[in-house]
Amino acid sequence: MRQVDHIGIVGAGVMGVGIAYQAAVQGYDVRLFDVSDSALEKAIQQIASLVKRQIEKERLTHADGQAALTRIQTVKSLDELASCDFIIEAIVEDIGAKQSLFRKLDAISPENVVLATNTSAKSITEIASAASRPERVIGMHFFNPVHRMKLVEVVRGLQTTDWVVEQTVKLGREMGKETVRIQERPGFATSRISALVGNEAFYMLMEGVGSPEDIDQAVKLGLNYPMGPFELGDLVGWDTRLKVLQYLHETLGEKFRPCPLLVQYVKSGRLGRKTGQGVYRYD
Numbered sequence: 453m454r455q456v457d458h459i460g461i462v463g464a465g466v467m468g469v470g471i472a473y474q475a476a477v478q479g480y481d482v483r484l485f486d487v488s489d490s491a492l493e494k495a496i497q498q499i500a501s502l503v504k505r506q507i508e509k510e511r512l513t514h515a516d517g518q519a520a521l522t523r524i525q526t527v528k529s530l531d532e533l534a535s536c537d538f539i540i541e542a543i544v545e546d547i548g549a550k551q552s553l554f555r556k557l558d559a560i561s562p563e564n565v566v567l568a569t570n571t572s573a574k575s576i577t578e579i580a581s582a583a584s585r586p587e588r589v590i591g592m593h594f595f596n597p598v599h600r601m602k603l604v605e606v607v608r609g610l611q612t613t614d615w616v617v618e619q620t621v622k623l624g625r626e627m628g629k630e631t632v633r634i635q636e637r638p639g640f641a642t643s644r645i646s647a648l649v650g651n652e653a654f655y656m657l658m659e660g661v662g663s664p665e666d667i668d669q670a671v672k673l674g675l676n677y678p679m680g681p682f683e684l685g686d687l688v689g690w691d692t693r694l695k696v697l698q699y700l701h702e703t704l705g706e707k708f709r710p711c712p713l714l715v716q717y718v719k720s721g722r723l724g725r726k727t728g729q730g731v732y733r734y735d
C-alpha cells in the first residue's frame with residue numbers, strides 16, 4: 453500500500469514542472485507552489501502541452517492524461533502544502549534560498565513528512581541544518597527531462613535516517629524511476645561528472661577545437677553519449693550549470709573553475725532552451 457498520496461512540490465520551473473507531471477501520471481495528487489504567479493501559470497500550460505504530446509505519441513491514453521491534469525493543483529501559499537505526505541523542493545540552486553524554505557517547510561509540516569531537495573550538487577546536510585528535524589531531509593535528485601530520464605539519485609545527508617532513505621527510494625520507484633543511493637559529496641555521482649564535461653566542452657569551444665555541432669557529434673558518436681555536452685547544457689540551463697560549477701570549484705578545487713566563455717554566455721542571457729538561445733538557437 454502506498455504511504456504517500458499527496459506530494460507537495462515547491463518551485464515550478466524546469467524541474468518542478470517535470471516532477472509534477474511525473475507524479476500526477478503515476479497517480480499522485482500534486483500541489484505545486486511557486487513564489488511567482490506567472491511561473492505557476494506557465495507550469496500548467498507546459499504540463500498540459502506535455503500531456504498532449506505524450507498522448508499524440510501514444511505513450512499515454514487520453515483518459516490517463518486528462519486524469520493526470522486533474523490531479524495537479526497550483527497553490528498560492530506555502531501553507532497549503534501542510535497536509536502533503538511528502539514534499540519535494542525544486543527552487544533555484546541557492547543555499548540561502550533553500551535553507552530559508554526548509555526552515556518554513558519544517559515548521560508547517562508534520563514530523564513524519566519527508567522533506568526532499570532536488571538540488572543538483574549542494575550539501576544536503578547544510579540545507580537540513582535549517583530544519584529543527586534535519587533527520588527527515590534528503591536529496592531526491594531527478595534528471596531533465598524528468599518524464600524520460602530513468603534515474604533518481606537518493607542522497608543521504610549526515611543526519612538523514614534510514615527510514616527517510618527507504619521512503620524516498622520507495623517513492624522514486626513508485627514514480628517509475630530507478631534509484632541509486634549516494635552518500636553526500638559535492639555534485640553527488642552525476643553532476644560532478646556532467647559539470648566537468650560541459651565545462652571542458654566550453655574550453656574546447658573557446659580554443660577553437662571545433663564547432664558546437666562537431667563537438668556534440670564527436671561526443672555522441674565517438675563516446676556513445678546520448679546527448680552532446682552543448683545540447684545537454686542548453687537543456688539544463690547554463691545558469692544552473694554555472695552555479696553547480698562555482699560550488700564544485702569552491703568545494704572540490706581547481707579542475708572545476710568555470711570556463712570564462714561559459715560565464716560570458718550566462719552574463720549575456722544565453723541560458724539555453726528556456727531563454728530561446730544558448731549555444732544553439734530555439735526559434
Ligand code: NAD
Binds near residue numbers: 464570573689
Ligand atoms: P528554474 O530556474 O527553472 O526554476 C526555479 C523556480 O523556483 C522558479 O520558477 C522560481 O520562481 C522558483 N522559486 C525561487 N525561489 C523560490 C522560493 N523561495 N519558493 C518557491 N519558489 C521559488 O530552476 P530548475 O532548473 O527547475 O532547477 C531547480 C532545482 O533543481 C535546482 O536546485 C537545480 O540545481 C536542480 N536541478 C536542475 C536540473 C536541470 O536540468 N535544470 C536537473 C536536476 C536538478
